[in-house]
Amino acid sequence: MQPTESSQANDQATQNKASQPSWATSENEFLCSVFHSMLQARILENKLSSLYKAGKIVGGVYLGKGQEAVSASLGASLIRDVDYFAPLIRDQAGRTAFGEDLLDCTRTYLGSAQGPMRGRDGNIHRGRPTEGMPAMISHLGAQLSVLAGMLFAKRLQGSLEGRVGATCIGDGATSTGAFHEGLNMAAVEKLPLVVVVANNQFAYSTPNSRQFACNDLIERARGYGIGGFSVDGTDLLSCASVITEAVRRARSGKGPQMVVAHLLRLSGHGEHDDGSYVPDHVRAGHYGRDCIEIAMRQLVEMGAATPEQIMGWQESIAADVQRAVAQAQQEAGPDPYREDWSALSTQFPLPIRAQATTQPQDAIEPTTPFA
């Protein structure tokens, strides 16, 4: 399957056929690795859901059920230690594919002081910003400009080449001013930013019809002057092909790329929500398909994996998840009495003059550089 693209210059698909994805030589292996991340996310998230229902997790639990093919395809298209990935609330699969440790997830959800957020923030807000994975704030759309800034810094430092930054975002979040400002800014700077819009038809309970008025959000790409791809988010093969291609284009200097993946969230907004506002015909429709089942069938059919292999992966993932949960559960939470309760890295009072890096070292008198 070829990605369909609407580029800024021309809408005719023929002119912009994607070239062969870069993973073509080892296509099967790549697909299996994406699928493995999908599976791991699903098994982990099912576990999180049980923990939540058993009252073991305080606060919200947000799952990516049904969105694994999109998210994992993106995570797997990125190169750890080179690229940046800013996951959002439904990106467990992408996190796994990008290389996030399972323990980062379980520790954060279970409030272990040893997690990356040390109990200070929870659930899907985790990240390791200096390892290419920003920690999202809740305010939707806000991560786009941050990601743009990370890439911008690399350009200033002369080491942008070959690097991309990628993020997923929901259909609802495209209505935020932050989304618009961030994407436009990245387009002006022609930064290698890949934005995957997971259009799961709803923002919490709000359907697309109350969120935007165009036919397909991909129609926005042209207005930003960026590359645009539309893809069936329930289909692993399509996702892998299209998203890898979008990443490849960004990496090769073609500026920001937007992918709109069409799918359905197969869980509630959070585990507190039963999602009963999703009409039955939508659930029963094309996008109600479970991408994991489809991927499994695809992989088996193309001979990339056998059912037995997949069963084996499932078992070992389940064991891994169990271990990660058990470990996080036995770890202590943060101790309020040992916290320094400071939101600043700076310690006041500052020593006199010691904090300045730049001193007027020379005898140059200040000039008035303008009349």
Next chain:
Amino acid sequence: MQPTESSQANDQATQNKASQPSWATSENEFLCSVFHSMLQARILENKLSSLYKAGKIVGGVYLGKGQEAVSASLGASLIRDVDYFAPLIRDQAGRTAFGEDLLDCTRTYLGSAQGPMRGRDGNIHRGRPTEGMPAMISHLGAQLSVLAGMLFAKRLQGSLEGRVGATCIGDGATSTGAFHEGLNMAAVEKLPLVVVVANNQFAYSTPNSRQFACNDLIERARGYGIGGFSVDGTDLLSCASVITEAVRRARSGKGPQMVVAHLLRLSGHGEHDDGSYVPDHVRAGHYGRDCIEIAMRQLVEMGAATPEQIMGWQESIAADVQRAVAQAQQEAGPDPYREDWSALSTQFPLPIRAQATTQPQDAIEPTTPFA
């Protein structure tokens, strides 16, 4: 000249040819009235500029020089007491065409307490919100959603039919989150909103190339699912035709319409600015043409007006402007000792219970409407 349009459904111009503009029967009269507003704005603004340079105006002076054809065409397409017009910083011509009193302008610029802003706000921030003309705040893009709200209220009240709301905005302001949120919201609500983007190539000193990456901002219309028109903003005939058509479409229930007018600001950003960052070749280019000169030639050529008539208009406008300035100048400014210095219409303390309109008048016990 026919408007070029890119509608949400289809980019093919042929399919969406604009129907005959509604003012066709009295085309010449309409054009003359638009031109008259352009002329009045130009003469008034030249006067404001002199006053500023003579130190008679405190604060900024922002002119619409070069943008009169666009602005006046919009103002003239609207119906006072029916439609809403939210002018921005370069809309003196549109204000005049919509019917703003000259005195509103001179009083506000000169700080008369009798102006609509009573000296509390100045220059282009004036408006008469309950007469269909909101008073802009400086924050760019913020007026779109306000205008949407005015139309939204009319729909709730059952009196939206036949009404439109219109605003002008600059190329730079399209980069604001407020612009995006407001336009998208209006599109979702399918409100009769007309947004004219006056692309004068610069936002203050910042050229289009640092503001957006698409070829023409009109490419954004499709992504919002709204009608889109592109027009030469230096050409009165085109502006009048295209903008009237956009207004007609909005009025007839086709939802928001976006017009991008291409032109050049023929003054500085404000009168404190000489605009020297505009390259000579741009000034000398097509959009550097003065829309007033062109309009004058067009009107004369088509027999709509004679040079003598125009001269007559000029003279009477100059006299009007002179009077409006003189009157505002002789009026007193606000008296700080007589101000009530309150930002609230409510006066505290409130009498006990007197401020509530709704009281539980009935014996209905509060129910728990959800489990």
Next chain:
Amino acid sequence: MSVTYIDAIHEAQDHLLRDNSSVFIYGQDVASFGGAFKATKGLSEKYPGRVLDSPISEDAMIGLAVGAAIEGCRPIIEMQFADFSSVAFNQIVNQAATHYYRTGVPIPITVRLPSGGTAGSGPFHSQSMEGIYAQYPGTIVVTPATVADAYHMLVDSVALDDPVIFCEHKFLYRWLKADSIRGEHLPIGQASIIRPGKHATVVAYSAMVHEAVRAADRLKEDGWEIEVVDLRTVKPIDMDTVLASVARTGRLLAVGEAFPWGGVTAEVISRVVAEGFHLLDAAPQRLNSRDTPVPYHPKLWAAHRPTPESICEALRKLLSF
């Protein structure tokens, strides 16, 4: 039969929609879903076309409300969480709050902010922003602490002609119960002495009123009678009630859940000392949250905000002078 604080908010909106055709509700997921906290459940069906889902566009949500208010409506805007109103900050403080002063045309909008902390909600679903909005001219900021106030103050807010920031506390939503919403009905702008005492005054608002009352209960065992003033409205502050209380007790502790720099407690203290310095027998004190984002972990969260324990401790210290 008992009703909760969120029931009162629901009921107020129901009555407002019923009694005034210029009222409408606009916000994310407020229509058929009934809102993240179910404050509008069933209302979109009951009042067709007047309870509408908005896109995720807080800035434009307030802009729309301002425009509608200009045209005679009385919109209620529900922010999904107070924290997200940061995106609408500009429209609130610069558009809505300046409008009357600039143009003489009032803007009767009510912005509902589900506020305050609950365990596990973390830095972005726990904020108390009353002190932010109160800093700007042109706003009225209310912080109901009781079921009756949740009802009456919401009804009254919508009746006021100015922008009202209605800070409703999420923790109180289902935790706070009353026999009926027909409690006392005081006007906006008037504080209330929720518990009389004579040894010290605690000025609190919103959820902290209940923590203060608990602290007072405990100190009662030691013979201290603590007066608790519920501010109810944090802008404008009812200085008459506060000063009268301080005149009786001579001691003042201001308690708030918001961040410790500035805010309501600072405004209260600095006005009391400016206007009633001679009434004080001891240095007036403040208790706020700690100066970090609101932490996610329940243990950290409990240590971040004032509690009956920390209020007791502060009061004991205050009483020792």
Next chain:
Amino acid sequence: MSVTYIDAIHEAQDHLLRDNSSVFIYGQDVASFGGAFKATKGLSEKYPGRVLDSPISEDAMIGLAVGAAIEGCRPIIEMQFADFSSVAFNQIVNQAATHYYRTGVPIPITVRLPSGGTAGSGPFHSQSMEGIYAQYPGTIVVTPATVADAYHMLVDSVALDDPVIFCEHKFLYRWLKADSIRGEHLPIGQASIIRPGKHATVVAYSAMVHEAVRAADRLKEDGWEIEVVDLRTVKPIDMDTVLASVARTGRLLAVGEAFPWGGVTAEVISRVVAEGFHLLDAAPQRLNSRDTPVPYHPKLWAAHRPTPESICEALRKLLSF
């Protein structure tokens, strides 16, 4: 030869760009145009690729700065006017200011806010927002009042690892002159006694320092010696210096140009009374702007903010107790 406050800001940025390759400047019209106030004039040519024009996207400007800071840069973001930072409020308080607490990764960004009123600038080009940003944890908020501070504090701000809100006063830009930018260099977080006295303390900051000094000059004629403390940094506040001054004078007036509810003056007063109640001989007082938007008309504007006259009046009253 004399230099101005804006010269000092220009010079500081020049030196920062020169001495630290991780510094860049991003903002509307800051490149070849040199910024609305010319604070970056000539710098884009001198430091190619490191002084860049941004789109009119304040939210994304701060987001970009945060991302760049994570990757080791030290961005300076110029807001065209402080007032427009309201659009970036969310990114400042929720993204930049929470980051270190949440992740342990500091965000060394400096946000320059051309602040404060000038005649004819009106409600949206005159605001003083220090008290808004200071209310959130995770920010450092500075308000230089002198030419030397404009220079040194900007250099020092960029050197700090946390987000600094740098409130520079537009009125001082060209009005305030000094012989050289090499004045005293105190660290951020330390207040300074700009004029010693013994009868009363005025705590002020930014442009109000100069108004306070003028008021002190006038009262001098009547034999009053007024001490003026320049806070310099409003978050954190240097309570040691403030309390030491109050200990000497026994009387306190806090003066600020911002809106009167909450803010810096309330924080100062409430901390002084909490920590130094016994030092006070009279009720500590505040003087702020009036509680309306900043009016456009020069006559209204002059009556809206504290002036030497109104400061004198407040001081005379304070001294009469």
